[in-house]
Every structure is written in structure tokens, then in C-alpha cells.
Amino acid sequence: MRLDHYSKIGNNNIQLASISYSLISTVLLTSILAYYLKRDLKIDISNIKILNLRKKQRRFDRIKASNEDENRLKQTKLDLEPKIFVGWKKL
16 A cells, blocks of 8 residues: 555655655765864864974974083083193193
């Protein structure tokens, strides 16, 4: 009985309603999924940018610290070298 009802040529209202409901539900679920994916992707990208900025700052701090250490080391080497007095100037 049901199959005869769907196969009638003159009454297409049930088939059109079924198709429209399925299209509406597909579009709705796809848009909800796209919204959540977009939101999560935006959060992930911002976290990656923050991590990269922190990494660059740590790298800059390490370079700055190593340059300061090298300068201190050079200064201590100069201070430890024996000074020779030759007349009026130190060599």
C-alpha cells in the first residue's frame, strides 16, 4: 500500500516534501559543522601565532643573553691580562 502511494504519478507532494526536508536538514547540519570547524580553526591559528611569538621572544632573549655573556667574558679577559708599564702608558 505504501509503495503504491509513492509511485503515483499525479501526487508528488510527499516526494517533494521529503526531498525538501532532506535538503534543509543537510544544509542546516553542514552549516553548523562549518561554523564549529571555522571557530576551532580560528582558535588554533591564534594559538599557533602566540606560540611563534613566544618562541621568537625566547630566541631573542637567548641571543641577547649570549651576547652579554660574551661581552662579560671579553671584559674579564682584558682585566686578567697582565699590564706592562712602559713609561707613560700601559700595554
